[in-house]
Amino acid sequence: MRTSQYLLSTLKETPASAEVISHQLMLRAGLVRNVASGMYTWLPTGLKVLRKVENIVREEMERAGSLEVLMPMVQPADLWEESGRWEDYGPELLRLKDRHNRSFVLGPTHEEVITKLVSNEISSYKQLPLNMFQIQTKFRDEIRPRFGVMRGREFLMKDAYSFHLGADCLDKTYQAMFDAYCRIFDRLGLDYRPVIADTGSIGGDASHEFHVLADSGEDDIAFSDVSDFAANVEKAEALAPKGTRPEATQTLAEVSTPNVRTIDDVAAFFKVDAANTVKTLLVMGVASADNEAPVVALVVRGDHQLNEIKVENLAQVATPLTFATDEQILATVNCNAGSIGPVGLNIDVIVDRSAAHLADFICGANKNDVHFSGVNWDRDATNYSVEDIRNVVEGDPSPCGEGNIVIKRGIEVGHIFQLGEKYAQAMKCGVLTEAGKNQTLTMGCYGIGVSRIVAAAIEQNHDKYGIKWPEAIAPYQVAVVPMNMAKSARVKETAETLYEQLQAAGIEVIFDDRKERPGVMFADHELMGTPLLLVIGERNLDNQEIEVKNRITGEKSLLAISDVMSLFNS
RNA sequence: CGGUGAUUAGCGCAGCUUGGUAGCGCACUUGGUUUGGGUCCAAGGGGUCGCAAGUUCGAAUCUUGCAUCACCGACCA
Numbered sequence: 001m002r003t004s005q006y007l008l009s010t011l012k013e014t015p016a017s018a019e020v021i022s023h024q025l026m027l028r029a030g031l032v033r034n035v036a037s038g039m040y041t042w043l044p045t046g047l048k049v050l051r052k053v054e055n056i057v058r059e060e061m062e063r064a065g066s067l068e069v070l071m072p073m074v075q076p077a078d079l080w081e082e083s084g085r086w087e088d089y090g091p092e093l094l095r096l097k098d099r100h101n102r103s104f105v106l107g108p109t110h111e112e113v114i115t116k117l118v119s120n121e122i123s124s125y126k127q128l129p130l131n132m133f134q135i136q137t138k139f140r141d142e143i144r145p146r147f148g149v150m151r152g153r154e155f156l157m158k159d160a161y162s163f164h165l166g167a168d169c170l171d172k173t174y175q176a177m178f179d180a181y182c183r184i185f186d187r188l189g190l191d192y193r194p195v196i197a198d199t200g201s202i203g204g205d206a207s208h209e210f211h212v213l214a215d216s217g218e219d220d221i222a223f224s225d226v227s228d229f230a231a232n233v234e235k236a237e238a239l240a241p242k243g244t245r246p247e248a249t250q251t252l253a254e255v256s257t258p259n260v261r262t263i264d265d266v267a268a269f270f271k272v273d274a275a276n277t278v279k280t281l282l283v284m285g286v287a288s289a290d291n292e293a294p295v296v297a298l299v300v301r302g303d304h305q306l307n308e309i310k311v312e313n314l315a316q317v318a319t320p321l322t323f324a325t326d327e328q329i330l331a332t333v334n335c336n337a338g339s340i341g342p343v344g345l346n347i348d349v350i351v352d353r354s355a356a357h358l359a360d361f362i363c364g365a366n367k368n369d370v371h372f373s374g375v376n377w378d379r380d381a382t383n384y385s386v387e388d389i390r391n392v393v394e395g396d397p398s399p400c401g402e403g404n405i406v407i408k409r410g411i412e413v414g415h416i417f418q419l420g421e422k423y424a425q426a427m428k429c430g431v432l433t434e435a436g437k438n439q440t441l442t443m444g445c446y447g448i449g450v451s452r453i454v455a456a457a458i459e460q461n462h463d464k465y466g467i468k469w470p471e472a473i474a475p476y477q478v479a480v481v482p483m484n485m486a487k488s489a490r491v492k493e494t495a496e497t498l499y500e501q502l503q504a505a506g507i508e509v510i511f512d513d514r515k516e517r518p519g520v521m522f523a524d525h526e527l528m529g530t531p532l533l534l535v536i537g538e539r540n541l542d543n544q545e546i547e548v549k550n551r552i553t554g555e556k557s558l559l560a561i562s563d564v565m566s567l568f569n570s
Numbered sequence: 571c572g573g574u575g576a577u578u579a580g581c582g583c584a585g586c587u588u589g590g591u592a593g594c595g596c597a598c599u600u601g602g603u604u605u606g607g608g609u610c611c612a613a614g615g616g617g618u619c620g621c622a623a624g625u626u627c628g629a630a631u632c633u634u635g636c637a638u639c640a641c642c643g644a645c646c647a
Contacts, residue, residue, distance in 0.1 A: 011580095011581065011596095011597085012581085012582095012597075012608070013581055013582050013595095013597090014582085015581065016576095016581090016582070016583090016640085017639070017640060019641075027581095034639095036638090037638085037639070037640090090645090092645070108646095109647090138647075140645090140647090142645075142646075143571070143644075143645060144644095144645085146640085146641085151646080151647090155647070156647090157647050158647085159647085209647095218646090308644095412646075412647065413647070414647070415646085447647050448647065449647030450647080451647085452647055481606095483605075483606050484605050484606085486605090487605075516608095517604080517605060517606095517607080517608075517609070518605070518606050518607060518608095519605095519606085519607035519608045519609085520607085521607090521608095522606085522607050522608085523607070523608050524608090526607095535606075537606055538606090539606065547606085
């Protein structure tokens, strides 16, 4: 490609709307342009990268035995009513009507369509297992699109769905997909981790997320500093502290604490670490048949955070998690939120494992402006149950039993689920077994955010000059950059010849034939991240040499013109 | 959806307090200059100041409403 015939569209200045580095660089390097909130046009350079990611994903999915299909982006509402998600999905599902006033949705995912397809096409166990994927535009009406294509409303996704007669068969495909995902991210040249995940709203049993590690990531991942263990912080189990609880050494004391409300206040007032205090949160419990919903107390150590997912999974607590209002708090404990404590509470009290391990701690006294010190479980506070209800923090023992927890940020680029029978059951998708009986199928589903990967790759591979593409997804492998070609006939001739040779060899080459100053050309190619620059100038032509510059390492070297093709022999 | 802020040339911004000819830098066009790291000089083109209503002789500027965009929280590839 010649730059003179290309849409380079590089920007010197950073558009103000771009927050994260990948978004800034994608705009500056001319990869994408914003059309509306969360919707982007892919320019030629960006599309080349997107297609490369797509092709790696496609190749590895096919290698793993998945069959490519293409389903419509617009789907009839009937299907969604059948699965129950017309009700469940909420406003993220963009609904529309056609000219006949029939309802449709813009597909945020394709479980309904594929399950319907399989239910129509497959009737015998002999046709199973079956695994199909597509690479297609999805639309989710995100509450808050941000970070460019990282969280767009319209985005390119690879989604795969597998169908099985039983859990064993699903396990095998799940493992095959897990392995395929590892190969995909290996080939893309990304630093990633598979992590144990919450199954979220899609529901189901086993689930792993694949995260690209980057400080700008939106998810917290908990790792073991020793083993391979990695889990989403929401999912990571917080183990009980080792050993038995220390003995009580202090007596219970009531202390007047005017204007001491927050944990920080309490710790400062008593001159203790927040870890020696507990906070007590009141949330709504599950209503029984004849009663209104009761209030339930949750107790965590002052330095810990409540994990809402873990709490919602408790039988006593209402879903979704709802905090008690100030009026309900007053009615229940007769004090303000800042002075609640577990001593003498006559409601359900659920204590986190770490909080339950404390002795001689400090908590609210259920009287305004009063706290207890020297509190001890069983002696002072009784009738409670102990559960894991907090987020893990750095330094906690790893749930795998080896090492301690380290927390890093990740960008979720892939997610695999074992769905179970949820959709197959709702949409009556079954086959006749060997015994001639109808059996509902078990499903798995496997997603990869293709457009998000492009942004994630940049987050992980850039410097102050611009993008440093991993070789596998660079839009061009090499740039031919002639110095002052307009004035030097032999520079021009050498550059043209090299360009033709490289093209003839099937190498993706961009030839900067603009009448620009060298600095402009260098800046543009470094911004766009082309891995290799061939610089042709009068300076080295006397020796029949050109300069080769490696974008990733920054190394420069001289090379005989006759040896240029040897750069690409691999 | 809640909280915050923004909207003036393709991009980045000033002007608004105190109403009176719409400006700067980058980009773009033309000519010259320069040519191994975003040259320099000169001349030019480009704006219903987000939309609507109101106040006023007169509104980018004041008032009200709406829209859009972005940031902080709850959702997800």
